[in-house]
């Protein structure tokens with residue numbers, strides 16, 4: 001019955017204040033709650049400072065996310081290092097704060113579903129090295145630090161990362177600049193990757209229209225799972241390859257009754 005009440009809350013946000021923080025009046029809200037730009041997260045998990053194939057860029061508290069997000073990051077990093085050994089670790093930027101909400105460096109990253117991943121880079125001669133930070137890349141695949149040290153976009157490993165992330169049904173967006181997307185798609189086509197995979201990549205990779213172009217990192221956002229939607233998670237499209245949502249089999253009367261259940 002609790003599930004029914006939650007579903008009802010999802011459908012009647014104006015009645016129960018579904019958009020907002022968990023409170024004694026809305027105890028069903030949990031996990032990733034609300035929108036990435038206007039949300040919070042409960043039961044968040046901290047991404048350890050380093051693991052198989054990755055390191056955290058900053059040593060602060062903006063490293064909490066839903067258990068699903070933390071799992072996606074860890075699996076993706078491990079997959080890249082296993083398929084392309086001998087490289088440098090993936091450098092992971094911010095997730096969310098422990099309980100989500102506003103962070104100084106982002107407008108989103110508030111509900112435990114967002115993470116920034118720095119690009120894999122090499123030296124100009126192609127030797128993989130650990131990314132020193134947020135380096136802007138353009139269509140030539142070259143970028144430089146403020147100190148003018150030049151790096152090359154490691155298109156092989158970055159594509160491997162994208163490919164792995166796409167194998168997770170829940171990746172909703174990979175925000176990245178158009179020139180960077182073009183490098184990756186060109187590489188995927190040259191490899192002869194299946195066209196449905198390339199289509200998926202083109203669909204989820206998007207240069208945000210209202211913020212930084214993301215020419216210096218990927219910003220990964222997960223879609224809400226069904227369980228999370230029931231518990232207050234909101235926002236964004238669902239793609240055709242994601243599992244279909246179960247239809248709601250409730251009459252209006254049942255729905256209303258469920259609103260007043262314990």
Ligand SMILES: [Zn+2]
Pocket residue numbers: 106109114115116219220
């Ligand atoms: Zn971000």
